[in-house]
Every structure is written in structure tokens, then in C-alpha cells.
Amino acid sequence: MASSSSTNPMIICLFLLFLSLQTKHASSSPWSLSACYDSIIGFGDSLADTGNLARYLDLPLVPPFYDGKNSSDVGSVNFAVAGASALPDSYFLSKGIAIRQANTSLSDQLGWFKNKFLPKFQCPSERQSFLRSALVLVGEVGGNDYNHALLDGTSKDLVFTFIPDVVGAISSTVKELINLGARTLIVPGNLPIGCSATYLSQFKSSNKSDYNPKTGCLNWLNEFVSNHNKQLRAQLDLIQKEHPHTDIIYADYYNAAMRFYLHPDKYGFSKGALTACCPKCGPYKVDNPEAETCDVPSQYVSWDGLHLTEAAYSILAKGLIKESYTIPQIEQICANHMFNRSYAVPPRIVL
Numbered sequence: 001m002a003s004s005s006s007t008n009p010m011i012i013c014l015f016l017l018f019l020s021l022q023t024k025h026a027s028s029s030p031w032s033l034s035a036c037y038d039s040i041i042g043f044g045d046s047l048a049d050t051g052n053l054a055r056y057l058d059l060p061l062v063p064p065f066y067d068g069k070n071s072s073d074v075g076s077v078n079f080a081v082a083g084a085s086a087l088p089d090s091y092f093l094s095k096g097i098a099i100r101q102a103n104t105s106l107s108d109q110l111g112w113f114k115n116k117f118l119p120k121f122q123c124p125s126e127r128q129s130f131l132r133s134a135l136v137l138v139g140e141v142g143g144n145d146y147n148h149a150l151l152d153g154t155s156k157d158l159v160f161t162f163i164p165d166v167v168g169a170i171s172s173t174v175k176e177l178i179n180l181g182a183r184t185l186i187v188p189g190n191l192p193i194g195c196s197a198t199y200l201s202q203f204k205s206s207n208k209s210d211y212n213p214k215t216g217c218l219n220w221l222n223e224f225v226s227n228h229n230k231q232l233r234a235q236l237d238l239i240q241k242e243h244p245h246t247d248i249i250y251a252d253y254y255n256a257a258m259r260f261y262l263h264p265d266k267y268g269f270s271k272g273a274l275t276a277c278c279p280k281c282g283p284y285k286v287d288n289p290e291a292e293t294c295d296v297p298s299q300y301v302s303w304d305g306l307h308l309t310e311a312a313y314s315i316l317a318k319g320l321i322k323e324s325y326t327i328p329q330i331e332q333i334c335a336n337h338m339f340n341r342s343y344a345v346p347p348r349i350v351l
């Protein structure tokens, strides 16, 4: 036999692969995404709340990557940063807008993933099987690209021209993740910002027909978001056709959220859906520096005017995972994976 003084890295890789095959099929729940995926990789802004999502997926909570720790863990990981945009600062500077908050774009997050996270895997096979069995969440992102500009007074006609570029940044990230080995990607659309307290305050109108009579939301802003969502879905459809062996899932945040704007009472939002959790603020008004939070946030949809309360997020997450607000339905995708896993041929080993 060969010398045992130094361990052959190929043997370690094979051993790790063997171990992962042994431990994978542990879940027994008939409908649990943890039976299909081993981890979550998250990209996006503060709305990419993978903690909330992970709870409904029954997967381990997702630690943020960018918290200054130097963990050697290679499990679930969240690259999302509050205030992040799809496009880089340079894009907005070229349009004469210098109002960034986070200075973090999707391509920065992808860079951390490729250059800081993936190298933690010592063998290519390990990295491949990690990516293949992960659920990759690309977003929510894009909201801030519009928020910063619109709330800073940039003309809506100019902001409208950002849409194809924002959608392009998201879809090129999706393609790159697929090329790296991702197999299942969830890409959310944007929320109906015409219903958010911050926008309702800033774009208050005396013209009644600017508002949707059922929800009280601002029509033009929701039409703007619908346009973004439509262009995003068209791009995702194209990518899906080019990559038939991946599952690209659109998460319909817009309609999942619209349920509680239409029927706040039904979801326990007894204070209505349009007022933020902020007692000292007038209707919609959220920028009062003396503001404290309300006593019972779960009675409100809006936390601070732009972000939702925990209660609203969890209804949103539940809607995506347990109800039919993903296209195609994630339950069906998961069932296909489970079927394939239970009849799995040994994966091709690439060392």
C-alpha cells in the first residue's frame, strides 16, 4: 500500500462526498423544502430577509456573510446588505444622482461570493454538490435603485429608464450563478411601493383618481413596479429556456403583499395597511425624528414606511412557500427534486 504519512486530498474529497450523500435524505415531512435543499444562499437588500424565509423552509437560519466574522463555515450564507442596489453607484452618478446609502451592488455581493466564500471549499466536487443542493435567493433587489432616486426627487420619467438596466443586472447575476453551478434560484419581484407609507407621504395627491379606490395605494407607483416585474419575468423566462436543467422560480411579492393591502383586517392588521408603526407620525408620515415605534407592531403592515413588520413579512413568506405565489410553484419543484433524489444515480465525481 501507498504511504499513509500524508493524506491524499482526493481521498478527503471522496470521503466528504460520501458523508454528504449519507446525511442528505434525513427529512421525513411530506412537504418540507429541507428535504429538497440543504442550504440557502441569499443576495439582495434588507428585504432579502432570508431569516424569515428560512423559517418556512425549515432550514437553518442564515447568518449574514458581511458581519466582520471570519467563519470557515460553508453552510447557508446571506450576502444581502441593507440599502443595497442592483446597479453600482457609477450608474447613478452617470445619471447625475449621488444619493447612495449602502454603496453595495449585486455585483459586489457576487464578488464576495466568488472570491471570499466559494474558495472555502477545498475540493471542486464539494463545491459542486453544495451549489447543486442550495436554494439561491436573488433578491429582493432593485427596490433601492428606484427608492433612492424617486424619494430624492428625480423625475419619474428618468427613473423609468432605469428599469431595463436594473432588470439586466439581476438577470446577469442569475446567469452567472447558474454558470457557477447553482441549480435552483428564486428571484423575487418588487413590492407594491405605491402602498408604502413613505411614498404615500411624499407623493400625496389631491387628485382622487391617482389612488386605487380599494386599497388607497398610488396607482402610478404600482404601475411602475408592475412594469419592473413584467420585464424581470420576461428575462427569467428567457434564461429558463436557455438553461432547461435549472429551476428558476419567480416569487410574486407584489401579489402576495397585495392581499393584505386589499384586506388588512383579514390578516389581523387592525390599524389598516397604509399607516406605519409610528404613533407620533401623522397619516403615512414616518420621518419624525422623535418617533417611537407603536405598541403592537403586528397590527401594522408597515414598520418604518418602507420596510414591513415581522407580521407582514411572515405572511409574505408563508404565501410564497405554502401558497401559490411562486411561479412555477415551489412545492412542485421540490417534489421533482425529492423524486430525483430518491432515485438518485451517484453524481459524477469531478476532482
Ligand SMILES: *[C@@H]1O[C@H](CO)[C@@H](O)[C@H](O)[C@H]1NC(C)=O
Residues within 6 Å of the ligand: 070
Ligand atoms: C480569514 O481566515 C483565513 C483562513 O483562516 C485567513 O487566511 C484570512 O486572512 C482571514 N481573514 C481575515 C479578515 O481575518
Ligand SMILES: *[C@@H]1O[C@H](CO)[C@@H](O)[C@H](O)[C@H]1NC(C)=O
Residues within 6 Å of the ligand: 089, 103
Ligand atoms: C463605493 O464603492 C466603490 C467600489 O467598491 C468604491 O470605489 C468607492 O470609493 C465607494 N464609494 C464610497 C462613497 O464609499
Ligand SMILES: *[C@@H]1O[C@H](CO)[C@@H](O)[C@H](O)[C@H]1NC(C)=O
Residues within 6 Å of the ligand: 207, 208, 209, 210
Ligand atoms: C387626475 O388624475 C388622472 C389620472 O391619474 C388624470 O387623468 C387627470 O387628468 C387628473 N386630473 C387633474 C385635475 O389633474
Ligand SMILES: *[C@@H]1O[C@H](CO)[C@@H](O)[C@H](O)[C@H]1NC(C)=O
Residues within 6 Å of the ligand: 244, 245, 247, 333, 336, 337, 340
Ligand atoms: C429529474 O430528473 C430528470 C431525468 O433525469 C430530469 O430531466 C429533471 O430535470 C430532473 N429534475 C430536477 C428537478 O432535478
